[in-house]
Amino acid sequence: MATSTSFSTFSLLPQRKSPRLSTVICSLSPLPSVSHISQSSLSSQFLSISQPLNIYSFSKRPQFSSKFIVKASADKKKVLIVNTNSGGHAVIGFYFAKELLASGHEVTVLTVGEEASSKMKKPPFTRFSELVSAGGKTIWGEPSEVEKVVDGATFDVVLDNNGKDLDAVKPVADWAKSASISQFLFISSAGIYKTSDEIPHVEGDPVKEDAGHVAVEKYISSLSFPSWAAFRPQYMIGSGNNKDCEEWFFDRIVRNRHVPIPGSGMQLTSISHVRDLSSMLTLAVEKPKAACCKIFNCVCDRAVTFNGLAKLCAQAAGCELKIVYYDPKEAGVDAKKAFPFRNMHFYAEPRAAKESLGWTSTTNLPEDLKERFAEYVSIGRDKKEISFELDDKILDSLKVSSSVPASISV
Template sequence: MKSILVMGGSDFIGSTLAKYLIKCGYKVDILTRGKRDVKYKGLGKHFQCDRKIKSKLQQNLNNRSYDYIYDMTVYSKEDIKNLIDCIELKSLKKYIVLSSGAVYKDSTNNAKEDNEKGENENWGKYGLGKKEAEDYIINSNLPYIIIRPTYIYGPNNNLYREYYFFERILKEKKIPVPNGKNVTTQFIYIDDLVQVLESLTHNDRVREAYNVTNPQLISWNELIQTCGEVVKKSPIIKLVDVNKINYEEREYFPFRNIDYNLDIDKLIEHGLYIPNILLKEGLKKTYKWYYSNKPKLKDERMTRVEDIIKIS
């Protein structure tokens, strides 16, 4: 039985991954900060500490060994340094790191894995932190795999994105949408993502990076109209001229108003799981969960939604 450590395990991505790996028959430990309840069964150990405090990390992991580590909570190179110093590496087959397409200088035109990485004003410190973490692991001797997804959505999402649209459509509220650019982006449903991650255990490839997304190109209008179809109500879209309004787009919209398109040919060529859940199917499943659970979320940056409706 393959032994796995999931860094994370109580949040959106980590919990979905851990549950899927348990279902597949792996021996799974998780490490979280202990701030959320873990209600699913089948876990081995549940370590609880702040990974940024190295002494606590060492106290919990105590040089344990694993076949695979899925590091879903990496935001800086220090995160990797701390973890690697606290585990036994001899039996480690793959160290799988969740990065982001935000590491590319330009992710607007089907960015490939060998595209130039660097500062991208659209992503700021988030993208730079992910890039520095990648650079550290690439320059190490670790048997790494780097995963770069686009926007992830699905049940239990802790980000106020698709739920925002569901909520406003149900309440028949206007949805301000930036207009003036023909933006297309890509999404990946959470179940597709975790199946890509699990498929990494079925080959011997290491020291590789992969873009991970559904190749569908989606406009903001298509996204919102599809949300309306699954909710079975027509969304009320209020177009906002980005050339006339001084507010930043993220102050009233849950996504950056930029093209975000990644090429997944390498993923396909290397025989990994290919994301195949189209947007409407994924949103149907997400809405079913949303309707049953009614999560209470907000986006701290979206402070101008009602203001923008009044003036635009």
């Protein structure tokens, strides 16, 4: 049956009785063959896609616990983590500290700013007592005065998880060099890779030379530390993260709202659990020779489409999923503000970590998202008042009602 609506959507109903998550059943409205529909015309079709998710094969992944287990480590290190006080990277330092402490290392976390600041009332900072209980030390101050802040303490390893440019990192790196630190690690970003026709990004691919992280990587390499390494993360999920990823999808799904996705929804990206990042960093500390002078893509080893992530979030929540696709220009919105990810294929491969460190990924999105949704509900975010102003603007441009979501019954 033909339709005159100017948006595309599909409805996904939860498969409650099945313990496996590898197949999603959806309905398909009578349209010409999808292979003949261009991406640009998707927003003008009423579409419900029916296909198995076996391209991900998530159900075949081994099951892992997010709990930290104390492990034996022959060479104990004294590690200083210079941690940012905001943004998505803050949780990396928290998880890294927990894993190091569980492995028997000594850890001090220097967080930028003051302990009494309002930023410390948000996660992961509200969970710093977990670090102290595990034997870690937490201090606050300015990285530019790191020598004064650490008050004469000595360290074997320093991780800068704060600076995005040379002005911010140079004081820490220079102090570490003068203090004869044996290993310097830096949290860079996979966002510095140049857009390429070949994906995924691998270590050694061209980068944006004017990017602040690139200047830092070059400077650190010039200091001739006995061991140094840079890590380039992408998007991440995990308890304590204060930058929305999976929450963005949950916010709409639990309120029975449409999930507006720019383009076709088939864009690939990397979504890693933060424990994968911390385990990679810990291996670098425990294998300084293997990690020396290397760049590591700090990501899991699988990619997921925007559609796939939305489906998995709906399954984790046990709710129906309604997606609409839109062209940001036609809708008059900035995709960077309306959607939590880059509107393009953007993912990297952790090739160096596997080859040099013997690292393996444990990210398991179907199970990880169940855990994330349980916490989402436990903190009451599902009942929180949230503004969907940009969503409503997108839906209005598509002539879709935000109050009465349209869907196709399965």
